[in-house]
Amino acid sequence: MGWDKLQAETGRLIAELYDDHRFAGFSAVWEDMLYDFSRTQMTEAARDALFARLETADFAAKRDAMFDGAKINVTEDRRVLHTALRLPEGAQLAVDGEDIAGQVLASRRACFAFAEEVRSGAYVAEAGAFTDVVNIGIGGSDLGPVLVAEALGHLADGPRMHFVSNVDGAALVRVFAQCDLTRTLFIIASKSFSTIETMETAKVALARMKEEVAEPARHFAALTTKPEKAAEQFGIPPERCFGFADWVGGRFSVWSPIGLPLMIGLGPERFGEFLAGAHDADTHFREAPMAENLPVLMACVGVWHRNACGYPSRVVVPYDQRLSTLPQYLQQLDMESNGKRVTLAGDDVATATSPVVWGSAGTNAQHAYFQMLHQTTTPQPVEFMVAAEPVAEGLDHLQDILISNCLAQSQALAFGRSEAEAKRLMLEEGMDEAKAAELAPHRTFPGNRPSTLLMYRELTPRTMGRIIALAEARCFTEGVFWGVNSFDQWGVELGKVLASGMLPHVQGQFSDEMVHEALSGPLAHLHGL
Template identity: 40%
Template structure:
């Protein structure tokens, strides 16, 4: 059924448009040791009732059960999406032993490396979900007592791999090759370059310093990696959900096994909250409902993420991949066109840098965008005046977006500095429309447990939004199409490229002329 002809959807839409946010009504949800403040999102009893009915009609309870119990969550590929099982103490029996065996192997590898002081440096090669998860966790949690140095290379641009290897000692460097298929062009190209670097550094058996993280062990063995150095995950783990799997190996090597376990525990706590909390007090469900309301009904086309913590710089691109790869669809589970706007673009950067970059647009543009603000109560440094300023800026920007500022208020402020006519003219430029929605997520502090909970919060938000919109958040056919075309272009075969447009053929020919000179 088309959403706009669904009575439950229409009731939800009507309730959203009639509701408002009351700045004096505090709406807090405690979840996984995080606090989610929804006070600047629309709310009413009618809206809450309509949301519950919409979730029921969409089959939310059944979909959530299938997610955790191994049902077919990914319809187009006919498989479950069991990333939650990777961190569960009660994983479905069908996968429990597989997960336990790989975790035990990972731990033995980390313990052995620590016991014998192996690998001062770890270079992680992956892209997309095989890269953003460990990269984001490392940059969020690394400190002065890290066990090892981690570097990352994802892009096929050779500047990435050369920068990752630059200055390292090949004798004390581990190369991790992370690819679900173990055929990913960027990753395998960088892996071959890293092996050459080891060889040029005097390493006689470079593959002894290579580890594979993959769902295709046979391909890793064919590449030359010994079976005991291959750590497996599975096709029911999407790349953007894979940090909880063996893809977390660099985190365990760089930050310690205990840190990796705490990351899993934090996500596990959020899973429990998501499974047991009532709808009105269920943080992922409420985040999803707000996103659906803001996007499909109120017309916002993007969503801004502003962590007021410099350590969370990589959180934004991690979330971009999670949300936009999951929800960037135009058809529902049955293949029918979706008749409402879905999947807002995700963008942002940490505050206060963001205030001097795009907050002018957020405050005074015609439309603006909803914002997720994130901050930690306790800093990991002793410069408390900095932290007070940081949090004050976060709260002030959020308040200003909602409160707004009228022309009359601006005029009253300006008339003491300017003549009346100029003050009236200038006041028009100082108008802040206000009423712009936001969510505030507060962490007691940024540690592995709270970070794990934060990541799982957004994973479940994306899942619920997929249920409400009726789409599949676990496939990514658009990505696959582009990959296939790139492979065709790399063949340098006129028969393979004749169906491409004139511009593509022109620039491909130019590329081939340049690269042939270098060979």
């Protein structure tokens, strides 16, 4: 079925589609996880057509190629093996004679050993055991660890975790104010050790540490493939440099040594559970049939909404404050992966690719933008998430309220409230006929606004690993639908190059002939302030 025929399947009302069999046919359960997409306008014909498109695109072979280590990132001639980073002990994976599994497991053991040394006090600062660990990184070297630290922070029993990413210095100043710097460990996360935002921020941290301690290098570790740079610039010895392969993409790197701050803060055992959950999801993605495969179903719904229904965005609303960073994490994962204009072959794509991804934690979201979601003329699909169990004992009643709100919002979006019903309710409350008729249009909810639900028992390290790995697999599958390379990011390069050339002008070496005319006005204003 072509895109035009798929689009012809749109226009149905959710209320018309919903019958006694709807939920069973448009949901799937894996372990404790439920993925429910019954409150969308997807039809059986559309679902089956999307499965057929994947088969035509040779999806299974492409999925296997990724897991097996083929160089599917063709524009950079690289493998895509983030899935190997969560292989369990004893696993085997060799590619072209290279022992991938052996390298991954050896690297993990080294990270775990250092994490235990910091946690136990075997590796200490001059003033004593480390009380704080500060990760300095940006993009994938920041968002993944931040997300997991916030999601699982209630389980942290090691040094406090802090994250510094933006080069404006605000987060670094906050760290200086909050931490006992004589007992603080800084981790510099930069594969190339040349990312300007990370390196300049790290240099400021080093300068401050030189004022605070006699051996500043003792307070630094590095996550990099360039240990010689770490030694030269920061005095970090090889045993505190933890590297990773070029096939570890930034937005897929939380499973790698980039997760070191989590290993220190949460402990290797919990981080291992996190990895195990991701490996569970990988196995499910490889083995489950399409109709039961959660990431495949998520991708089919995403493509249905983007390319058949024409929705320009998707709203991610986890009803769990611990997942408040998840929408931002998914922004990078999906929009950097699939926000592409050409196919793997370099041809223009035939249809729209990545939607805008946005959202925030419920129930706060209900008091922010849900007005728009319910009553705007341009509906946006919503992706709800909620745990069945509360974060701690004694909070069951609060979790019940949370779940009730989540399910009620999904119901309201799908089925709405007619003008006649709105008027009737006001009349029953004693309002006079004229006033009820006047207000009824304002209290009408059109409904027919799609949403999905991902429900799970509780947010454990294993569940968190599954959630992220399912999102990665969905992202890959959507990339197969669109025929794009989901693993490069050339779109971020031009601005970075221009920024390097712009810096001298910002620092005062300004002349009209040195910069594009469109920027001469703002630069002149900057230097006049």
